[in-house]
Amino acid sequence: MPACGDPVLSTDSPAERLFAHLVEGKAREARGLILSLYLSGGSLAEIADGPIRSAMNRLGELWSHEPDGVFLEHRATDICIQAVEQLRLLVEPPTEDPVALGGAPPGDPYLLPSMLVATTLAADGWHAVNLGPDTPFSAMLAAVERHAPRLVWLSISSIRNQKEVEEGVAELSARLSERGTALILGGRAAGSLSIMKHTYSQRGESLADLLTLANELRLASCPQPEDGAASGKPRERHATRQR
């Protein structure tokens, strides 16, 4: 097993290759790898839950014992964002409905997780509105009023103030339940919220879980059996493969 900081890894695993490209700052190669995984049949959820999550996890081990760790994390995040934005252009659905909306709570600076949620939902046919990191709950509620989403996600990677986030989630959850809108929580810190079991919300560990919950929601509001979603088929769109 190679050490964490080894610049070049010889194995063929996409996660290892992506990790090596990110450590070396090879943006073009990383973008190319992620795009080729998608074009060869990988779903957004598989790519995010697999190689991206795995490579970023390993990068996160570097900061504690390598002086370059923090700059590597920033640079790797930017490279992954470039790749995910490229995929978003390919999968964006033409319709404005159904709307899914979300972001990360106040004090949470993490960019990639919410962006990956939005892109995964867009690939599944949702019109996804990503408010991004560090979003005040008041801003999220204002956006809910404006967009009337059917689904709201909260991606929680870091909790600056436990009380602020727990109260914010409780209020958001209550307001959404009045509207009949589902709230789906996830992210590496979501499990540490004690409010979870009392709120009208669901939690997923991965983007595969997110799609399961989102499809259940669509099934519940779309009873026609001839519809793709109603028959339980995944609705991820691969724009280039439809030609």
Ligand code: B12
């Ligand atoms: C990049 C990074 C940073 C960057 C973020 C840049 C940016 N603006 O985005 C910067 C440099 C700012 C940073 C800072 C810090 N970081 Co940092 N960081 C990371 C790193 C390497 C990657 C995070 C990431 O993007 N992962 C990729 C995403 C895709 O993975 P994910 O978050 O797990 O998301 C998956 C699931 O959770 C799920 N999911 C996510 N959202 C949702 C939503 C829904 C609805 C659902 C269903 C599912 C879902 O699906 C995703 C795909 O599978 C992690 C390592 C790690 N293990 O995550 C450390 C890590 C999170 N950081 C860590 C630390 C310690 C810090 C700092 C304290 C360092 C410091 N001393 O300053 C600060 C704290 C910042 C803060 N205010 O919280 C620790 C946290 C340890 C802990 N116990 O909490 C980690 C784990 C590194 C480590 N191994 O020590 N970090």
